[in-house]
Every structure is written in C-alpha cells, then in structure tokens.
Amino acid sequence: MKTIDQLMNLDKAKIMFDLFRDEIPEFLSYTQAIADKVANDKEELLANWTNPFLSYHQWLQISEQVNSAIKKYGKNLTKSGSLFTDQLFDGYLAIFSNHCLEQYSINKAQSPKFKLAIDLFYLPVQPINNRNYSYIVLELHGVPEHAVIATDEDGNNRVFDSRADADAEASDCQEGLIVEI
Known part of the structure; x- marks a missing residue:
C-alpha cells in the first residue's frame, strides 16, 4: 500500500469511491450543478475571477468536460470505481473534480467522515503551532x-x-503575486 504522500489524484478518488459509495450519486449531481453554474453565471464569475493559475475560460472548459463525462456515463460512474476515477480525476479534469469534492464535503456530504477524508486527502496541512510561514x-x-x-x-x-x-x-515585478507556503 502507498503512503499518503505517494497517493495521486486517481488513488485518492478511488479510495473515496470505495469508502463512501453512498455519497457518489449525490456528489455527481452536485458536480453537475457546479458545472452548470460555471456555464450559466459567466458575467458574475468573470467580474470576480481571481484565480492566478487558470482563466475563467479554462475553468469553463474543464467543467464542461467533467459534466460531459457525467452525462455520458451516468449511473455507471456509481458502479465502477475505475470508471469514476478515470473519467473525472485523470489529468486536468482532477482540478475541477477535486474542487467539487471539497465543496461537496463542506456543503452537502451526509457523512461527517466524508469531510474528514477530504480534509485528510485534499486540503493543505494546517500548522499546529504558530510557526512562521x-x-x-x-x-x-x-x-x-x-x-x-x-x-x-x-x-x-x-x-x-x-x-x-x-x-x-x-x-x-511587473505584476507580482505573493503566495504563502
């Protein structure tokens, strides 16, 4: 078995699928709703866009690809962990799918353990002490x-x-952005 630091997006998604299979149908619906929001709220999102790594248009394209995969494979995504991970968490699609997992864990997840698993696998480690960044x-x-x-x-x-x-x-810098690590 891999250590947690060795797990890649596909590995993490497969574990989430296996552990929380009951959450998957609702997660897929939630992901489609977020993708629809990205497509339908273009003006609002463009006006408030602050992501320095992806443009709104890139985010829209990724969300459309994820939404298309959910529509294409439908309920089969709830039956096969391999299909679920390959279609939603491979390559750039993982950026949007991981975002949806995080948001789903905060806003919709039925199991409190689902949120804990998302925190464990996807969110950055929070410092225990007051160390300097x-x-x-x-x-x-x-x-x-x-x-x-x-x-x-x-x-x-x-x-x-x-x-x-x-x-x-x-x-x-011409245009510098500071990132806390």
Missing part, C-alpha cells in the same frame, strides 16, 4: 498562464521567510 512570489507577466516563480541570479526559486521581503520582491 514562508512566501514565494509569482511573476504573472500580464496573464496567469505565463506565471513563473521569482528566482535568484542562479535560477533557483526564491523563498522568503519574511512577508516584508516578499512584498519588496513583488513590488519589483
């Missing part, structure tokens, strides 16, 4: 698709222990 700076170069991590003279990614240092680096 580190920061990286992304240079967006005008569009999120061209974002790169700020590097030093040798091409190594720069990691800042101080928010003030990260702010200074970001102000030197």
